[in-house]
Amino acid sequence: MILFEKFPYEKWSFATRNVMETLSPDQYNFLVIEQHIKDYKKGEVIFQQGHSLDGLYLMLNGMVKKSKDAGGGKEQILYIATAGELLGYHSIPTGDPYPDSAIAMEKSKIAFIPLEAFYHMKNSSAAFAQAYNRLSGQELSIIGNYASLGKSGHSEANLARALLVIGYKCNYDNTDKRVMEISISRHNLANLIDIAGDNVSRILGQFKASQLITSTGSKIRLLDIPKLIDLANAPFENIKN
Structure with missing residues (x-):
């Protein structure tokens, strides 16, 4: 399909779904269903940068941003996670505190996996451990690609990339991705591509006038995926393999 051939969506997603797909139904029940599952409200913190590591988290639905304080009251969004992805696992090998924060961008259901349960599964399942x-x-490459959204100097291309990445992640289980819908604030888009919120609104207006998207509030519908891909691919020198 043209959507997958012309835009490298996989370069913007950690392969944590592959980890969970190694589990049998009984293993999944032990690691997820029998643990603590919580509904988070929009804006609620899942874990905080600098807090002690006590486990990892599995996204069951919704959308979460991994972010850091960039100073001067600014936020740097490092990654966006959706259903099926793991969060909080980066410090497990060292036991260091969480290196960033995770905050719900919309209502989200998330399972907490204690370290004890994680290590039990890692030690008992070779496929899971591998x-x-x-x-x-x-x-380094995935985080570097997110960082590149604010560094190429091409705001229109950066915003097109961001919309495509989020659209793909939010519609991961939808086999027909010719039209994709997302829900994200202008504020979060601005922090993701490191430009002013007014510029995000201006570029979205241009995209609407060109019939690339429609939008109502925070809901954005991507209409012309091939043209968005062409725009996103224009300055692609910063994308890492």
Whole structure:
């Protein structure tokens, strides 16, 4: 399909779904269903940068941003996670505090997996352990690609990339991705691509006038995916393999 051939969505997602897909139904029940599952409100903190590591989290639905304080009251969004992705696992090998914060961007259902349950599964399932160990090789490139959204100097292309990445992640289980819908505030889009909120609104207005998208409030519908991909691919030198 053209959507997958022309835009490298996989370069914006950690392969944590592959880790969970190694589990049998009984293993999944032990690791997820029998643990603590919580509904988070929009804006609620899942874990805080600098707090002690006590486990990891599995997104069951919703959308969460991993972010850091960039100073001067600014927020740097490092990653956006959706259903099926793991959060909070980056410090497990060292036991260091959480290196960033995770905040719900919309109503989200999330399972907390204590370290004891994680290590039990890692020690008892070779497939789970192998899939988890492969994650470490992705971190620098994936985080680097998110950081590149604010560094290329092409705001229109950066916003097109951001919309495509979020659209793909929010519609991961939807086999027909010719039209994708997302819900994200102008504030979060601005922090993601590191431009002023007024500029985000201006560029979204241009996209609407060109019939690339429609929007109502925070809800954005991506209409012309091929043209958005062409725009996003224009300055692609900063994307890491």
